[in-house]
Amino acid sequence: MLNDFNIIGDHRGSLISIESKIDIPFEIKRIYYIFGNKNNVRRGFHAHKNLQQVLIAVSGSCKILLDNGQSKEEILLDSPQKSLLIQNFVWREMFDFSANCVLLVLASEHYDEKDYIRDYNQFLDLCKQK
Numbered sequence: 454m455l456n457d458f459n460i461i462g463d464h465r466g467s468l469i470s471i472e473s474k475i476d477i478p479f480e481i482k483r484i485y486y487i488f489g490n491k492n493n494v495r496r497g498f499h500a501h502k503n504l505q506q507v508l509i510a511v512s513g514s515c516k517i518l519l520d521n522g523q524s525k526e527e528i529l530l531d532s533p534q535k536s537l538l539i540q541n542f543v544w545r546e547m548f549d550f551s552a553n554c555v556l557l558v559l560a561s562e563h564y565d566e567k568d569y570i571r572d573y574n575q576f577l578d579l580c581k582q583k
């Protein structure tokens with residue numbers, strides 16, 4: 454789900470504040486960011502059993518493919534104001550990173566490799582069982 458954060462702006466510039474369970478629907482347990490992306494790199498290729506994440510291109514732009522097992526959509530993140538909530542059981546791929554892209558990710562859980570679904574066919578099977 455794509456949303457716009459509220460910008461607090463004045464003559465000095467802009468500021469966005471993000472508070473757990475107010476501006477995003479979960480408690481933030483982890484933050485990471487992806488940057489220095491090499492040309493034509495595509496990353497992600499997984500879904501999560503439990504994890505929810507909010508993605509923000511705080512600099513530059515990138516595209517996100519979202520696939521819930523039934524339909525696919527492509528989202529352009531090209532503003533620090535845009536936030537993309539990705540729920541569990543959504544396959545995601547990130548691509549078309551601009552050279553200056555810094556993709557900030559706010560995550561609802563600590564890193565847990567067991568929460569990943571990295572096989573697309575297994576992802577489709579799990580979606581059908583839901």
Ligand code: TYD
Pocket residue numbers: 483485487496497498564
């Ligand atoms: P990976 O999940 O492959 O990144 P992407 O989804 O962007 O393609 O993660 C790359 C490596 O970083 C992998 O070895 C797992 C590790 N990692 C952590 O240790 N902690 C984290 O919070 C994340 C997201 C990844």
